[in-house]
Amino acid sequence: MTKKYRNGEIWEFEREMSGRTGGGGGGGGVGGVILGIDGGTTSTICVCVPLLPLQQSLHLPDPLPLLARVEAGCSNHNSVGETAARETLEQVMAEALSRSGSDRSAVQAICLSVSGVNHPTDQQRILNWLRDMFPSHVKLYVRNDAAAALASGTMGRLSGCVLIAGTGSIAFGFTDDGREARAAGAGPILGDWGSGYGISAQALTAIIRAHDGRGPQTKLTNSILQTLGLSSADELIGWTYADSSWARIAALVPAVVSCAESGDEVANNILQDAVKELALSVNAVVQRLGLSGSDGKGSFPLVMVGGVIEGNKGWGIAQEVINCISKDYPGVVPIWPKVEPAIGAALLAWNFLKDSHQE
Numbered sequence: 001m002t003k004k005y006r007n008g009e010i011w012e013f014e015r016e017m018s019g020r021t022g023g024g025g026g027g028g029g030v031g032g033v034i035l036g037i038d039g040g041t042t043s044t045i046c047v048c049v050p051l052l053p054l055q056q057s058l059h060l061p062d063p064l065p066l067l068a069r070v071e072a073g074c075s076n077h078n079s080v081g082e083t084a085a086r087e088t089l090e091q092v093m094a095e096a097l098s099r100s101g102s103d104r105s106a107v108q109a110i111c112l113s114v115s116g117v118n119h120p121t122d123q124q125r126i127l128n129w130l131r132d133m134f135p136s137h138v139k140l141y142v143r144n145d146a147a148a149a150l151a152s153g154t155m156g157r158l159s160g161c162v163l164i165a166g167t168g169s170i171a172f173g174f175t176d177d178g179r180e181a182r183a184a185g186a187g188p189i190l191g192d193w194g195s196g197y198g199i200s201a202q203a204l205t206a207i208i209r210a211h212d213g214r215g216p217q218t219k220l221t222n223s224i225l226q227t228l229g230l231s232s233a234d235e236l237i238g239w240t241y242a243d244s245s246w247a248r249i250a251a252l253v254p255a256v257v258s259c260a261e262s263g264d265e266v267a268n269n270i271l272q273d274a275v276k277e278l279a280l281s282v283n284a285v286v287q288r289l290g291l292s293g294s295d296g297k298g299s300f301p302l303v304m305v306g307g308v309i310e311g312n313k314g315w316g317i318a319q320e321v322i323n324c325i326s327k328d329y330p331g332v333v334p335i336w337p338k339v340e341p342a343i344g345a346a347l348l349a350w351n352f353l354k355d356s357h358q359e
């Protein structure tokens, strides 16, 4: 999904500028560099951007200058363990600095926004790793991966709500005064029914129900069997349990969408239910944080991230979710980010640095 963003390209002018001072520690230019890291279960992306003037606030360069972008595997310590997660993070940062002609001494601030950071102890442990690696003047900022996703839509402001619906789903909200709340995101067994996995699992269940005579016939049967190269619903059971990857199941969402578009009621109901689940997650966060003000009518940004709700595709899951939320919260302002979450992380680090200079 990252390939679609404009910031994947390196801005050669800035690279030249940043090379001016040369030598040890100067590679990031007169003002040094910032690292933004979006660490997930599927991949970890680290971007290196030059330090922008700290007084720059409203008019950031567009596109944001990018010195280097490096991609690696999983950095969620819950999935791969602490040692492997730390190694991955160290490698992406070292590679990004090396590709941008910088070194550790050029770094002014780092924002590490990684999945699996759910508790202050997770945050502290990662801060300790970073502290071991970078000089004490470097500002370090460690957050859950939802923070970078939100910041990618708000240009670095940690305020509002982000809805992520990819293989999994989660709604995460932040207030200006530092409060935060989440809803869903507890994984497929614990009810993320609006996720890609949730939608596809419901579709597979509907096929088995139709096959048994426990549920109505549905176009999903032919469509999904054909997609998977299977000849009968019985074979679906073996296919489902042959591999425990959630993403493999979640990949069936486009087939569900096309069945709903061709008028299949079962597929349509599955998508309607997913829409309600996603809207419910957002509403729960908005309500808990009071993001829409005391009268419930105030405006707040809702950043929409993930393959299931990217733009207005086909059946229009994303728009349906917005319509559903706006019945309760008419001030919802949907944002589909133009930059990737790693850039959001870099912008968070920049804002963090700016705030610490003003203190």
Ligand SMILES: Nc1ncnc2c1ncn2[C@@H]1O[C@H](COP(=O)(O)OP(=O)(O)OP(=O)(O)O)[C@@H](O)[C@H]1O
Pocket: 001, 040, 041, 042, 164, 165, 166, 167, 168, 169, 195, 196, 197, 247, 250, 251, 252, 253, 254, 257, 305, 306, 307, 308, 309, 313, 314
């Ligand atoms: N045209 C489409 N309409 C709806 N959903 C789609 C479409 N194309 C892909 N998807 C779904 O998007 C999901 C993948 O999205 P994404 O790449 O954001 O997830 P991920 O990064 O693997 O998951 P996570 O964010 O949970 O780690 C899959 O469920 C896929 O079926």
